[in-house]
Amino acid sequence: xxxxxxxxxxFALVVLSMSAASFAQIGVAIRIGPPPLPIxxxxxxxxxxxxxxxxxxxxxxxxxDYYWVPGTWVMAPEIGFLWTPAYWGWGGDxxxxxxxxxxxxxxxxxxxxxxxxxFGVGFEGGRWDGGHFFYNRSVSNVNINDIHNVYxxxxxxxxxxxxxxxxxxxxxxxxxxxxEEAAARDRHIPPVAAQTQHAQAARANxxxxxxxxxxxxxxxxxxxxxxFNDRGAAPAKxxxxxxxxxxxxxxAPAASAAVHPHDLPPLTRSTxxxxxxxxxxxxxxxxxxxxxxxxxxRDKLQQQQDQEHVKLDKQKANEATKQQVEQKHQQQTQxxxQKHQQQTQxxxQxxxxxxxxxxxx
Numbered sequence: 001x002x003x004x005x006x007x008x009x010x011f012a013l014v015v016l017s018m019s020a021a022s023f024a025q026i027g028v029a030i031r032i033g034p035p036p037l038p039i040x041x042x043x044x045x046x047x048x049x050x051x052x053x054x055x056x057x058x059x060x061x062x063x064x065d066y067y068w069v070p071g072t073w074v075m076a077p078e079i080g081f082l083w084t085p086a087y088w089g090w091g092g093d094x095x096x097x098x099x100x101x102x103x104x105x106x107x108x109x110x111x112x113x114x115x116x117x118x119f120g121v122g123f124e125g126g127r128w129d130g131g132h133f134f135y136n137r138s139v140s141n142v143n144i145n146d147i148h149n150v151y152x153x154x155x156x157x158x159x160x161x162x163x164x165x166x167x168x169x170x171x172x173x174x175x176x177x178x179x180e181e182a183a184a185r186d187r188h189i190p191p192v193a194a195q196t197q198h199a200q201a202a203r204a205n206x207x208x209x210x211x212x213x214x215x216x217x218x219x220x221x222x223x224x225x226x227x228f229n230d231r232g233a234a235p236a237k238x239x240x241x242x243x244x245x246x247x248x249x250x251x252a253p254a255a256s257a258a259v260h261p262h263d264l265p266p267l268t269r270s271t272x273x274x275x276x277x278x279x280x281x282x283x284x285x286x287x288x289x290x291x292x293x294x295x296x297x298r299d300k301l302q303q304q305q306d307q308e309h310v311k312l313d314k315q316k317a318n319e320a321t322k323q324q325v326e327q328k329h330q331q332q333t334q335x336x337x338q339k340h341q342q343q344t345q346x347x348x349q350x351x352x353x354x355x356x357x358x359x360x361x
Contacts, residue, residue, distance in 0.1 A: 042221060043223040054115065056100075067205075082102070087166060103187065108181070111173075136150075286351070
């Protein structure tokens, strides 16, 4: 009996430790989507058998910032395999990252137009034929003196907004097709070691961070994985659109981009300095009372919106319904923010006349 109790206790401890480890791996929800895709040119293909993998914005939770992983040419891990790019998608209460993979067919990548053959659906940059990869010269940068297995098939490419995520406010409105869903169930190979090392090098480079390059990375694409200093590496020609900073550390996103109350900047208080200590304490107490009430209203609205997110998940609501709810949440958050700003301004106006008369009681 004693041994059985010890075994039961040990099993419970193992389960708890596994649960704690799983919880620790869950990242904080990212409320602001990645910056627009930068504008850049594709480096020339370094040799036969290399396939293009487009660049993308990844997220570093340690510094709470997006960073650009350059597009690069990579050797396919198997003959006949193609690359399905990574993408970001709105998950109801934050953006979720879906890693890329190798497979016999190209799967769903959010409808994101990465260019160079990846125009939102499938891949038009080349095809496998008889164990060899043939490059479409209309969208792939290849040297025909070195690579002879080429063809020319014009492809339409309309990408004026350079949106880099699926769903949410301003995201691409696309759902996987039956063929893409089937591709997702095929046998896959995750990013090869060279791709993983390439992404790690981008993460370690401060200049690749969105906060440093403002959406225009110094290295947007490389000839081979990790070739950041190669003379063939391509810098971004321009950012794909206005840059909105993510929530970096204690710096909250701009109020105009806030969708939920916890996206808003922290509530602040001014420090009264009338020259009258008694009056300063009075003013401070007034501000504390207003800020405490405003924080309660933020928390209440956040709780209400969180409950609506849970309800949507249980109902398995479609993307259109989720976007409508998020738009409503953004309106609620903005209205609350405006209300609080008016309250703060009114309080400051009431305190100003007295602050001109330090001796008044």
